[in-house]
Amino acid sequence: MSKPTIYSIAQRCGVSAATVSRAFNRPELVSAPVREQIMAAARELGYQPSSAARGLVTGRAEMIGLVVPDITNPFFPLLVRAIQRTAERMGSSVMLIDAEESAAAEVRHVAQLRSRVDGVIVASPRSSSAALREAARGLPCVLLNRPLRELSSVICDNTSALFDAGEHLHKHGHRSFALLAGPSASWAAARRSQAIRRWARGRGVELIELGPFRATFKGGRQAGAALLATDATAAFAFDDLTACGVLAELAGRGVSVPGERSVVGCDDVLLARTVTPSLTTVTAPMDDLGATAVQVLTRQIETPGGPAEHVALPGVFVARDSTGPRSTS
Amino acid sequence: MSKPTIYSIAQRCGVSAATVSRAFNRPELVSAPVREQIMAAARELGYQPSSAARGLVTGRAEMIGLVVPDITNPFFPLLVRAIQRTAERMGSSVMLIDAEESAAAEVRHVAQLRSRVDGVIVASPRSSSAALREAARGLPCVLLNRPLRELSSVICDNTSALFDAGEHLHKHGHRSFALLAGPSASWAAARRSQAIRRWARGRGVELIELGPFRATFKGGRQAGAALLATDATAAFAFDDLTACGVLAELAGRGVSVPGERSVVGCDDVLLARTVTPSLTTVTAPMDDLGATAVQVLTRQIETPGGPAEHVALPGVFVARDSTGPRSTS
């Protein structure tokens, strides 16, 4: 007794396979009694449509690929979840690919995905624009947090939230700021630095630029050490992981936060709430980012050759415990 | 100019589609010149075999499902990565499903996966044994960190590593211990508690049982508070997340670690190295766990109806900075 197919069901119900197929896909085309009989038989037999067979004829895999550079980066799990949830609602599954931080693996995987998915979402890619363009040629594709004219993209724009962060610190009496820059190759890092510079210039406050530092906990400790060598009372870290490193370094040296220095992070990863003191940071609207990416991708799939779309979602500033009034010492 | 198929290539090379197919799958059956011509044409046309078509005839999806209860739990990303890497080496892709902590979603997803994958790996499932058995009926399945007689399983056994942890603390002069128990429904929690109890009894030391606590940062803070109400100088936390909560609570109350109290965690998630002080904990051999799970699953797929396999991999104790000599006060 092999796997049930539409034919098993058809035979059992004395109808043709076409009718069974319709009962599932276009129920309104099948009379109620027959439809119910078919459904009952299907349930009874434990029938599950073969997605391979369906995919072969429809040309749709009902599956999207998601390429992340490093699944262990706490930034991604929430994104993965949001994307998966939205995809499921649209009837698709998600194939997750962890490129393990290798740009080469990224494009290799995108190329391999081609035949198994309807489209791909590539998050914060490491790869060069050219390689990416080439890999995505003819494959619906949405870039996350990395704009590229020819390909659709969804990005999180922290500019205004960083302004808010600056204002928040300014209101607390800070007048001298440090910018702990992230990796120079990172688009996000460049953009954040730029936003902070603009704000500082507009505000007419002192901005000490330090770095670039690696976007790791270690990089953060170095940044913390560098920070202590200045007399900036408030610092913008590139992201939360860096900020945590800064916190650890300051704690290690007996510098109190926010008593003596204030620190703001970016991204609001889980860690940000967990660490002591909890991090003042910028929340990325993960759910929206993921959902939007899937929606844009769906449009790309349905309109092959359609125009690239570009969506920017704003981050939101959240004040927690790592920022406070400037010490009056 | 539609997607290239084996027929496009066949036509272009003046051979039959069968030969093209063989050139890819059984190259030794095709003469060298023809094979090379085919490969060249394939490259030129950008041919990618349709996995749907292949899957239809071979009955293999070359894909395995991976169901995790909560992708945001730092325990999983490393596991996901290990599984993905091994699967790739075996020619399969991974479909990730985040059950978002819902037992119902877990079995629902396993059921839906049925038609799209060759088998599933279910990590630390929340669902009841019966539901799980039913959902996996006829579908090759490997359970992770949850043994169940009828289904294959791969688990991490921390018993001996926890003994080592106990000895480590004992050597540092600790004589009174606290067990901060994890969720009572968790198999892993029960097992860990049991191991620690056995060790304490064998050693003849005092063991104060606290909890159960939720396996979250908050749960850890509560555990920390409870710990301070006792005079245990060393504590076993259920896992690293809990341990971090304990650390935070102690820090908040000005209790120094490891000066006044020692804390050991379990799992060695990324956080463990990041937090200050870095956590003494038990490392789960993630890579092995993932690789073994995939291998066992592969065997299940190749031998349907074969016997369930059960593999236990030992965790390894690692001493870091959250444990030290008992304070002599």
Place this chain on the structure above:
DNA sequence: AGAATCCATGCAATCGCTTTCATTATTCCT
């Protein structure tokens, strides 16, 4: 040289489903 092998290749069936077109049976309109 003729028979026996072997190698490379082609033919054609098949996997399970969707979908167009044709075919009835039914209902509606004038």
Place this chain on the structure above:
DNA sequence: AGGAATAATGAAAGCGATTGCATGGATTCT
């Protein structure tokens, strides 16, 4: 009531690959 429109179903042609069997040519053996 006769013909048109409508609804429910079936027959059959693919979708793109794999694979068992058949075939014909080259090679080898005796």
